[in-house]
Amino acid sequence: MDYREKFEMALEKVQKAPRYTGGEMNTTVKAWDETPLHFGFCFPDTYEVGMSHLGLKILYGLINRESWSLCERFFMPWTDMIELMQKEEIPLLSMESRRPLNEFDVIGFTLQYEMSYSNILAMMEMGGVPLEGTERGEKDPIVVAGGPCAFNPEPLAPFIDAFMIGDGEDVMTELNRVILRRKTEGWTREECLRELAKLEGVYVPSLYDVTYEEDGRIRAVTPNCPEAPATVKKRVVVDLNNTYYPEEIPVPYTEVIFDRIMLEIMRGCTRGCRFCQAGMLYRPVRERSLEKLTDLAEKLQEATGYEEISLSSLSSGDYTCLPELIRTLMRNMKEKRVSISLPSLRIDSVLKESLEETQQVRKTSLTFAPEAGTQRMRDVINKGVTEEDLLEKVRDAFSGGWNSVKLYFMDGLPTETEADLDGIADLARKVVGEYFAVPKDQRARGLRVTVSVSIFVPKPFTPFQWAPQDTIETVFAKTEHLKKVLNIKGVTFNWHEPYVSFMEACFARGDRRMGRVLQKAYEKGCILDGWNETFRFDKWMEAFKECGLDPAFYANREREKDEIFPWDHIDSGISKSFLWRENEKALRAETTRDCRKGCNGCGLQKWKGVCGYANAGSV
Amino acid sequence: MLAVFEKGERIRHIGHLDIQRSVQRGLRRSGLPVAYSQGFNPHILITFASALSTGACGKREIMDVTMAGDVEAEEFLEKMNRAMPPEMQLKEARAVDNKHPSLMGMVAAADYDLLIRDEAQGEKLAAALPEMMKKDQIMATRKTKTKLSECDIKPLIYSLYAEKKDGKTHLRAMMTLTERESCKPQMLLEALKAQAGIEAEVRMLVTREGLYGLNETGALAPLENM
Numbered sequence: 001m002d003y004r005e006k007f008e009m010a011l012e013k014v015q016k017a018p019r020y021t022g023g024e025m026n027t028t029v030k031a032w033d034e035t036p037l038h039f040g041f042c043f044p045d046t047y048e049v050g051m052s053h054l055g056l057k058i059l060y061g062l063i064n065r066e067s068w069s070l071c072e073r074f075f076m077p078w079t080d081m082i083e084l085m086q087k088e089e090i091p092l093l094s095m096e097s098r099r100p101l102n103e104f105d106v107i108g109f110t111l112q113y114e115m116s117y118s119n120i121l122a123m124m125e126m127g128g129v130p131l132e133g134t135e136r137g138e139k140d141p142i143v144v145a146g147g148p149c150a151f152n153p154e155p156l157a158p159f160i161d162a163f164m165i166g167d168g169e170d171v172m173t174e175l176n177r178v179i180l181r182r183k184t185e186g187w188t189r190e191e192c193l194r195e196l197a198k199l200e201g202v203y204v205p206s207l208y209d210v211t212y213e214e215d216g217r218i219r220a221v222t223p224n225c226p227e228a229p230a231t232v233k234k235r236v237v238v239d240l241n242n243t244y245y246p247e248e249i250p251v252p253y254t255e256v257i258f259d260r261i262m263l264e265i266m267r268g269c270t271r272g273c274r275f276c277q278a279g280m281l282y283r284p285v286r287e288r289s290l291e292k293l294t295d296l297a298e299k300l301q302e303a304t305g306y307e308e309i310s311l312s313s314l315s316s317g318d319y320t321c322l323p324e325l326i327r328t329l330m331r332n333m334k335e336k337r338v339s340i341s342l343p344s345l346r347i348d349s350v351l352k353e354s355l356e357e358t359q360q361v362r363k364t365s366l367t368f369a370p371e372a373g374t375q376r377m378r379d380v381i382n383k384g385v386t387e388e389d390l391l392e393k394v395r396d397a398f399s400g401g402w403n404s405v406k407l408y409f410m411d412g413l414p415t416e417t418e419a420d421l422d423g424i425a426d427l428a429r430k431v432v433g434e435y436f437a438v439p440k441d442q443r444a445r446g447l448r449v450t451v452s453v454s455i456f457v458p459k460p461f462t463p464f465q466w467a468p469q470d471t472i473e474t475v476f477a478k479t480e481h482l483k484k485v486l487n488i489k490g491v492t493f494n495w496h497e498p499y500v501s502f503m504e505a506c507f508a509r510g511d512r513r514m515g516r517v518l519q520k521a522y523e524k525g526c527i528l529d530g531w532n533e534t535f536r537f538d539k540w541m542e543a544f545k546e547c548g549l550d551p552a553f554y555a556n557r558e559r560e561k562d563e564i565f566p567w568d569h570i571d572s573g574i575s576k577s578f579l580w581r582e583n584e585k586a587l588r589a590e591t592t593r594d595c596r597k598g599c600n601g602c603g604l605q606k607w608k609g610v611c612g613y614a615n616a617g618s619v
Numbered sequence: 620m621l622a623v624f625e626k627g628e629r630i631r632h633i634g635h636l637d638i639q640r641s642v643q644r645g646l647r648r649s650g651l652p653v654a655y656s657q658g659f660n661p662h663i664l665i666t667f668a669s670a671l672s673t674g675a676c677g678k679r680e681i682m683d684v685t686m687a688g689d690v691e692a693e694e695f696l697e698k699m700n701r702a703m704p705p706e707m708q709l710k711e712a713r714a715v716d717n718k719h720p721s722l723m724g725m726v727a728a729a730d731y732d733l734l735i736r737d738e739a740q741g742e743k744l745a746a747a748l749p750e751m752m753k754k755d756q757i758m759a760t761r762k763t764k765t766k767l768s769e770c771d772i773k774p775l776i777y778s779l780y781a782e783k784k785d786g787k788t789h790l791r792a793m794m795t796l797t798e799r800e801s802c803k804p805q806m807l808l809e810a811l812k813a814q815a816g817i818e819a820e821v822r823m824l825v826t827r828e829g830l831y832g833l834n835e836t837g838a839l840a841p842l843e844n845m
């Protein structure tokens with residue numbers, strides 16, 4: 001029996017076979033032999049998670065669009081499938097032509113969250129690709145990665161040949177062209193990697209040496225060959241209207257997490273929340289035009305038959321002509337019976353009218369993210385939401401017939417005191433009060449307020465990149481306190497165990513040595529760490545111990561102003577001095593204005609013509 | 620509009636609900652004028668003759684779509700086939716009026732092809748088949764959600780024979796399939812295994828070749844022609 005037959009046999013035994021079958025509408029199976037370059041797109045999590053991800057759909061379309069390249073998808077199998085694959089010696093196969101991973105010229109991982117890292121190793125091993133770059137030979141694929149976590153690539157440096165930093169649309173094709181030349185011109189792997197390092201936005205970790213201080217901090221990161229630039233600048237696509245966006249996207253048979261059209265209305269965010277890494281990494285803000293979006297919505301709907309369109313961005317409420325966009329979409333889509341899911345923060349008076357008119361809104365739960373319980377704390381994190389704002393929106397929602405509200409908070413933020421935790425409970429109580437203030441016959445029955453408190457993870461390229469994370473013990477103590485104060489009628493308190501956040505913190509600001517921990521933990525059986533049922537904290541701690549590293553060094557240590565960070569040779573466009581300034585302002589609870597009200601000199605203004613809000617001289 | 624469609628081998632593990640949703644989205648992609656239900660959460664008016672189990676392929680599955688305007692069968696077929704994935708293509712379509720009786724109520728039997736993956740097992744099963752059919756009663760276990768029960772499947776079998784194609788044994792069975800009772804391929808296989816004295820797992824590929832109804836004379840006839 002060959003592996004394809006064995007795979008078919010395994011499908012008869014696994015829990016959710018549809019996640020492995022492929023053949024979905026709008027997927028592309030190009031002729032293998034006639035297409036010179038074969039790209040294996042790897043999403044290091046399950047099919048249902050991966051197929052909900054917009055970036056996958058963009059790059060899938062983009063690579064398949066070129067006549068000379070093809071793209072096939074790979075996902076992380078669930079444990080039952082992995083067991084069968086190991087027993088029957090079935091390699092990891094692509095969704096399209098069911099070819100093993102190691103038959104591809106390039107394999108690309110998308111790095112969306114740190115806890116997917118062990119899956120990367122698992123997928124490579126199952127796909128017959130040597131885990132470490134140094135073990136790969138001339139016949140092995142080039143392994144690349146991109147996505148938000150690529151901004152601190154160091155923990156994955158041993159395993160990934162080249163990282164793409166920043167927006168992927170342009171650099172993806174450039175990178176594929178270079179890798180194609182490896183084939184046509186017979187370049188060695190090393191030659192190819194050096195060529196890749198010349199591309200703007202591409203970081204080849206093996207071309208850099210890292211030295212450490214006695215205490216484990218980094219002394220220097222230095223290029224070891226002329227092709228490698230001292231710092232790698234992130235890529236930015238300046239004009240989204242002229243940047244590739246798919247007009248056809250795969251439609252899964254089985255239900256995935258986001259089973260709908262995602263329309264990316266803008267990229268970046270001007271608000272400058274200090275905890276938010278995406279808000280910094282995706283600067284500057286760039287909008288797609290109304291015309292482009294209505295056109296895309298039309299085409300995507302026709303190509304998919306989806307019943308729902310959601311607007312996607314970091315803060316859709318800030319899109320310049322949001323009310324007009326929503327009205328236009330609703331009008332165009334009404335006959336096709338397509339609903340538009342709205343950014344919940346904007347269920348305000350501007351939209352009320354068109355909502356009532358169309359009745360297209362399902363009264364599901366509304367979510368708000370005040371992030372912190374007191375005004376002082378919100379000023380520290382520069383979250384420009386006031387209590388009055390929030391209560392007003394909640395009031396609108398309750399009188400508009402909603403009965404369910406979700407509130408998202410963080411704990412463990414810098415400078416946090418018990419008063420800030422109590423503030424979370426105060427706010428929840430006031431929200432409950434707003435509900436009861438609506439006359440009984442005018443409100444929906446059955447109030448549900450959910451308070452979710454997640455644990456703050458300090459991230460690179462944010463003003464809090466110097467800050468310590470709360471220790472596990474502190475988090476537990478705070479959670480106990482929150483449980484007590486949030487014991488309010490009508491309020492459900494969702495809390496999180498600190499272990500995953502702790503591991504995230506280790507990786508988020510980890511250096512190359514974290515790669516060893518990752519490999520150790522993987523060898524001990526850690527995979528699918530993003531899932532409760534498979535996450536094994538004890539194994540991770542063993543791995544740290546065996547590598548002689550202290551997790552607290554990464555997670556709980558406060559950094560000095562001038563410490564050299566593992567990611568300092570990556571240039572996100574945001575200057576370290578701006579971030580430090582923001583950090584100091586945070587400690588004084590001073591806010592920074594929204595970039596739309598004036599440039600704050602984050603550093604990006606030095607890249608001419610990139611940020612539309614950075615008018616020269618205003619800094 | 621009555622249409623015959625295929626559920627291909629690659630997607631045989633897709634369950635009935637997902638198949639339904641895929642057809643609905645296909646209809647929405649096709650741009651054909653389909654009718655929607657009234658109410659807050661409108662859905663396309665469509666019925667399927669019979670849910671095909673997860674794991675089985677279907678050669679001639681049948682659906683009935685209520686159209687919101689006049690559509691020629693040819694146009695329906697062409698537009699839908701452009702809008703459906705390769706594994707779910709339509710084979711035939713025929714305009715029927717809204718008074719067409721419920722498909723589900725009309726189904727009487729299904730024609731199955733059971734490909735036995737292991738040929739040694741296939742030969743044993745084929746050899747045991749005549750013996751089994753000679754018996755007055757063929758006992759099999761029926762599994763419902765809540766219980767197991769013994770029943771006689773002999774009256775449920777219209778015809779049953781074995782044939783060899785490309786060196787593999789196929790069992791061909793026409794068996795009762797109504798809203799009230801049916802004989803599932805797995806039940807038949809279990810009975811035949813018992814007869815052949817096979818205890819090991821037998822892997823088979825189930826293909827439902829077609830659905831049948833009873834015509835005026837009480838004989839089986841392809842449902843799509845009725």
Ligand code: SF4
Nearest residue numbers: 595599600601602611
């Ligand atoms: S350059 Fe100025 S306006 Fe642009 S993102 Fe940075 S601070 Fe904001």
